[in-house]
Amino acid sequence: MFExxxxxxxxxxxxxxxxxxxxxxxxxxxxxxxxxxxVKDDARVLPEGFIFQMMVLPSxxxxxxxxxxQGVLRYLGSDYDGRIDLSIRFKHMAHAFLVLxxxxxxxxxxxxxxxxxxGDIGYGVRMTRILNRLExxxxxxxxxxxxxxxxxxxxxxxxKVPGAIGVYRRVLTGFIRDLRKEALPL
Amino acid sequence: xxRYYEFFCPVKVIAGQAALEHLPYELTGIASTRPMIVxxxxxxxxxxxxxxxxxxxxxxxxxxxxxDEVPPDSSTTTVRDIANLYRQQQCDALxxxxxxxxxxxxxxxxxxxxxxxxxxxxxxxxxxLTRPLRPFFVIPTTAGTGRSSYRSPRRSCCPMPPSSIxx
Numbered sequence: 001m002f003e004x005x006x007x008x009x010x011x012x013x014x015x016x017x018x019x020x021x022x023x024x025x026x027x028x029x030x031x032x033x034x035x036x037x038x039v040k041d042d043a044r045v046l047p048e049g050f051i052f053q054m055m056v057l058p059s060x061x062x063x064x065x066x067x068x069x070q071g072v073l074r075y076l077g078s079d080y081d082g083r084i085d086l087s088i089r090f091k092h093m094a095h096a097f098l099v100l101x102x103x104x105x106x107x108x109x110x111x112x113x114x115x116x117x118x119g120d121i122g123y124g125v126r127m128t129r130i131l132n133r134l135e136x137x138x139x140x141x142x143x144x145x146x147x148x149x150x151x152x153x154x155x156x157x158x159x160k161v162p163g164a165i166g167v168y169r170r171v172l173t174g175f176i177r178d179l180r181k182e183a184l185p186l
Numbered sequence: 187x188x189r190y191y192e193f194f195c196p197v198k199v200i201a202g203q204a205a206l207e208h209l210p211y212e213l214t215g216i217a218s219t220r221p222m223i224v225x226x227x228x229x230x231x232x233x234x235x236x237x238x239x240x241x242x243x244x245x246x247x248x249x250x251x252x253x254d255e256v257p258p259d260s261s262t263t264t265v266r267d268i269a270n271l272y273r274q275q276q277c278d279a280l281x282x283x284x285x286x287x288x289x290x291x292x293x294x295x296x297x298x299x300x301x302x303x304x305x306x307x308x309x310x311x312x313x314x315l316t317r318p319l320r321p322f323f324v325i326p327t328t329a330g331t332g333r334s335s336y337r338s339p340r341r342s343c344c345p346m347p348p349s350s351i352x353x
Contacts, residue, residue: 007236011244057211058246092207093244112202 014097019061019078021100022054023178024171025134026063026075031170032134033073036163040071042130051080052127053087056096057116073130075174086119086127102139106131107149137163206237209323210245213279216321220250222277224268224292229284230254234327238283251275256284260291265306269298279321285328296322 032039046052046067055062064076064084090096095114098104106128109115117124132148136155145151200208213221221242225235235252242249253268272280272295280299282292294306300319301309309315 003233004236007240011240015244058214091211092204092241094204094207094241098204113208114204 011093015061015093018056018093018096018100022061022063022078023175025054025131026065026077027171027174028134028138028167029065029130030073030075030174031167032137032163033071033130034170035166036133036137039130039133042071042126042133043067043073044071045126046123047085050123051076051083051085052123053080053084054089055087056090056093077178084119086123087117088124088127089116089118090114091116102143102147105147105149134167136160138167206325207241207244209238209281209325210242210247212323213242213247213321214245216279218279218321220248220275220277221279221281221323222251222253222272222275223249223281223283224256224295225252225254225283225288226256226258226285227254229288229327235283238281238325249281250277256288256291258287260287260294262294262306265291265294265298266304268292268295269304272299279323281323281325283325283327285326289324289326292322292324296320 033043048067048069050067052065052067052073053062060078062078064078064080066074066076068074090099090109091114095109098114099106099109104112104114110117110128133152135147136144136152137160139147141151198212200212223235223238229235235254239249251271251274253271256264256268268291277299280292280296282289296319297309297315298304298306300317301315303309
């Protein structure tokens with residue numbers, strides 16, 4: 001009985017962790033697309049109004065981003081019922097947790113068939129590159145090396161630290177905005 | 187050396203870290219909404235069913251029925267009982283969890299629920315199965331040769347068609 005309760009609590013905690021990480025990543029991707037030239041260059045190729053979704057099957061959590069043009073991404077939250085151009089779906093919460101807790105690299109997860117990509121594969125690769133760039137910039141090198149296929153050799157502290165501070169600042173602002181919206185929905 | 191041979195074993199094998207959590211996706215992929223688990227008391231009391239059920243629940247897949255009384259030496263009566271439960275609960279896929287006994291019993295159940303009838307012995311012989319069998323998954327809990335993923339059952343009373351292999 002105790003074991004079942006512990007297991008159930010652990011599963012709920014895992015779901016909440018994944019939900020929070022998706023929200024964090026949404027805000028962070030929006031933030032880095034304003035500040036990082038490499039991300040901008042990659043995102044610029046996406047069509048304007050392009051909608052990207054990352055979710056856990058069968059019904060979430062999820063994160064939705066829109067390319068608003070000029071390489072800038074906008075986080076649309078998790079509730080969006082419009083057209084999706086590219087969707088990366090984790091087959092199970094456990095698989096999303098492995099990636100989002102940096103136990104499995106995104107590329108490894110693809111290789112291990114943890115995700116289903118629905119949409120243009122070229123854009124999928126581009127979005128994965130953007131995610132890798134984000135992780136490289138905002139995470140300490142030791143953790144980032146576990147999350148990305150190859151840590152960029154040209155990313156020095158002088159570029160990394162201000163970039164990370166900028167992203168965290170915008171993420172914090174985004175989280176406060178979300179909390180305000182949730183507290184005052186109208 | 188023979189100048190000719192055939193090899194046919196199109197079983198999808200999923201193994202390794204977090205492999206069990208692929209099961210709900212595979213079930214959804216074949217549009218199964220009411221799978222049935224076939225296992226034995228030993229497996230159940232060891233708690234080996236819990237991670238399977240939990241992985242399915244987390245993905246909103248409901249296990250429609252569980253039969254956990256497969257004896258070490260299974261029988262045609264056991265096969266009939268499980269087939270009846272499968273039909274009563276309107277299941278649409280079989281998941282065998284355990285060793286050879288549970289797996290082979292579930293294979294025989296699959297023949298009954300797919301072809302109809304109550305007596306598995308009626309299906310002895312080669313080429314007697316005419317319909318495609320129901321989706322069949324195996325989660326082995328014992329170390330073995332992998333023979334369960336092959337067509338021949340342990341006892342050669344009823345040769346299996348290609349569709350009886352787990353997939």
